[in-house]
Amino acid sequence: MKFNKLFSAIKYCLPDWEQRVDAAHFEFRKWSRTTTNLFFSLIALFLAVWVGHAAILVLVKYSWYLLQETQVGISFLTNRPASTYLDIIGELNQDILLLALRLNRDTLMSCLVIGLVTQFSCVRRYFYDGHGILNHMVWVLLSVFITASDKFELNSYLDTNMAFFLYFFPVCCLLDACMKFSAKLLPEAGIVFKAKN
Numbered sequence: 608m609k610f611n612k613l614f615s616a617i618k619y620c621l622p623d624w625e626q627r628v629d630a631a632h633f634e635f636r637k638w639s640r641t642t643t644n645l646f647f648s649l650i651a652l653f654l655a656v657w658v659g660h661a662a663i664l665v666l667v668k669y670s671w672y673l674l675q676e677t678q679v680g681i682s683f684l685t686n687r688p689a690s691t692y693l694d695i696i697g698e699l700n701q702d703i704l705l706l707a708l709r710l711n712r713d714t715l716m717s718c719l720v721i722g723l724v725t726q727f728s729c730v731r732r733y734f735y736d737g738h739g740i741l742n743h744m745v746w747v748l749l750s751v752f753i754t755a756s757d758k759f760e761l762n763s764y765l766d767t768n769m770a771f772f773l774y775f776f777p778v779c780c781l782l783d784a785c786m787k788f789s790a791k792l793l794p795e796a797g798i799v800f801k802a803k804n
Contacts, residue, residue: 638791645788649781653715656780661707663776668699714777715785717754722782722789729795735786743783751778 674680725731735746755770 642788642791645784645791649715649784649788652781652784653711656777657707657711659780660711660776661704664699664703664707668703671699710773711777711781714754714774714781718750718778718782718785719789721750721753722785723793725786726789726793727796731786731790732795747779747782750782751775754778 675684722731725735734742751771751774754774755767
């Protein structure tokens with residue numbers, strides 16, 4: 608009985624409430640489907656970048672061992688201080704798959720944070736969307752520097768130049784996908800405050 612009075616009051620105040628609820632339900636289903644598809648494509652991209660990054664690190668590791676056996680490599684090792692190449696040797700002697708997983712995980716987290724912050728603060732719309740390749744390269748370099756300066760799980764002796772080298776490939780691959788995902792996941796602050804008023 609109470610529900611009949613409630614529905615009659617709603618129909619009196621909003622005669623098209625059923626169409627509004629159906630439209631909101633349709634928009635929510637469309638948003639959730641798009642977000643789910645973007646999430647799974649982001650996960651697939653993450654796994655592909657992980658495997659590709661591990662392959663690149665294996666290639667670098669064996670190229671480094673090959674360089675050490677040549678005359679140029681011997682000259683490099685004798686003329687440089689030990690600290691310049693001990694970082695390289697220390698990182699490449701780890702488990703490559705685990706190292707690539709940690710680097711890609713840190714990259715994914717920092718790119719998602721960058722994407723969410725720039726999306727909510729309306730920076731992404733004005734400075735990222737619809738701009739050319741040079742602007743995107745500036746964003747990639749900025750993201751690499753932010754990620755490399757954090758060095759979430761890497762050893763503290765690793766300098767920023769080495770971290771920049773290790774994070775460059777995953778940031779190049781994951782940044783755009785993270786920006787697109789955060790654009791679908793979170794509204795801009797202007798839209799939120801406009802809807803509140």
